[in-house]
Amino acid sequence: MSNFVLVAGAWLGSWAWDGVVAELREAGHDVYPLTLSGLAEKRGVPAGQETHVRDIVGEVERLDLRDVVLVGHSYSGIPVGQAAERIGDRLTRAVFVDANVPVDGESFVSSWWEGPAKLEAAIVGNGGLWAPLAAADCDGQGLTEEQIARIVDGATPHPGASLAEPAALARPLGELPAMYIKCLLDGAEPSDDVAKLLTSEHWQLVQMDTGHWPMFSQPRELARILHDAVGA
Numbered sequence: 054m055s056n057f058v059l060v061a062g063a064w065l066g067s068w069a070w071d072g073v074v075a076e077l078r079e080a081g082h083d084v085y086p087l088t089l090s091g092l093a094e095k096r097g098v099p100a101g102q103e104t105h106v107r108d109i110v111g112e113v114e115r116l117d118l119r120d121v122v123l124v125g126h127s128y129s130g131i132p133v134g135q136a137a138e139r140i141g142d143r144l145t146r147a148v149f150v151d152a153n154v155p156v157d158g159e160s161f162v163s164s165w166w167e168g169p170a171k172l173e174a175a176i177v178g179n180g181g182l183w184a185p186l187a188a189a190d191c192d193g194q195g196l197t198e199e200q201i202a203r204i205v206d207g208a209t210p211h212p213g214a215s216l217a218e219p220a221a222l223a224r225p226l227g228e229l230p231a232m233y234i235k236c237l238l239d240g241a242e243p244s245d246d247v248a249k250l251l252t253s254e255h256w257q258l259v260q261m262d263t264g265h266w267p268m269f270s271q272p273r274e275l276a277r278i279l280h281d282a283v284g285a
Contacts (some may be wrong), residue, residue, distance in 0.1 A: 054119040055145055055283045059086040060109060062127025062152070063216075064185045064208035069126075072272030073279070080280050087112050090281075092211035100280065102218035104158065109136035119143050122283060126150040127265065128161055128211070131220055137229050138222065145227055148282055150275070151236040151265050154247055155220035162217045164246075172216070182210035193275025194264025195238050195271070196206070204266060205257060227253035232282045234275075238264035 057077055061069040067086035077084045089108050091100035094274055109132055111266055121143045125133025130152025137147040165172040169275050175181050185208035191201045208239060235243050237260055243251065251258050261267050265276045 054081045054083065055120045055122050056116075056245075057084045057122045057124060057279065058109065058112060058152060059080055059084065059124045060089065060120070060126065060129040060133055061086075062125075063183060064213040065090065065126075065204070066095070066207070066209070068093065068207060069204075069266075070268055073276045076153070076273055076276030077279060080276070082219060082280070082283075083118075085112060085116065088216075088254055089132070091215065092209050093207070096209045099214070100212040101214040102216070102220065105132035106135045106139070107131070109133060110139050113140050113143060116138050119144050122146050122279065123146060124148045124150060124279065125152050125206050126268065127152055128216070131155045131161055132215075134226055134229075135220055135222060137231075138224065138226075145230070146192055146282055148234065148279060149231065150234045150245075150267065152233075155222055156246055157222040158219050160217050160219045161215075163219070164244075171254055175217065176213035179210065179213075181213045183216060184210055184233045190193040191264075193238060193268070194266060195262075196264060196266065196269060200266075204269060226250060228255060230255050232257045232259060234259050234261055234267070234278060236261050236263050236265055236267055238262070 066088035070086040074084045089105045090098040123133050130149040162169050213231045247259040265268045
């Protein structure tokens with residue numbers, strides 16, 4: 054069995070994985086959901102993007118984990134991708150759940166779909182923090198009203214510095230053993246940078262017929278895919 058380290062995306066903490074954690078543990082895995090600095094119970098802790106990379110690497114090293122599956126959702130694909138390089142032979146596989154991926158010298162802000170200036174302005178206007186989602190932002194993502202309420206009520210502002218700081222990769226990300234999970238209600242095709250990575254023999258694409266937060270909308274199915282990733 055494997056050691057899963059689960060890292061949720063912007064605004065969310067370890068609590069976002071509760072449904073997935075239960076399923077993976079029932080399957081016999083050890084599971085370590087991680088809250089990044091500045092979020093949830095760690096709200097108020099200063100955090101750049103490199104801080105988040107160190108959060109992940111530090112957790113793996115502190116617990117002396119081997120056979121590690123690093124799982125990053127949304128924003129957290131960026132620090133997870135870098136952490137996957139740094140933990141070396143402790144890594145079994147990196148899994149990106151409808152996630153951004155790190156591009157050397159680029160940041161989350163620099164690839165923002167509406168343009169960097171708009172996101173930068175929103176962060177500056179909110180005191181250096183990215184304001185959490187509203188319920189309307191979750192429409193069309195395969196979520197029940199109860200699931201939307203859980204996401205919105207649990208979300209905390211995201212530290213803007215982590216979004217603006219560029220990634221730093223020591224080697225091509227395509228060399229890592231990886232799975233990319235594309236959630237089809239959030240767009241049928243992966244982004245161009247992900248599509249390029251998927252041409253690597255080391256990367257695998259899996260599709261889910263749900264929205265951007267499958268840990269809420271389809272936790273059992275997501276856990277099954279993660280379990281299967283160990284043998285992929």
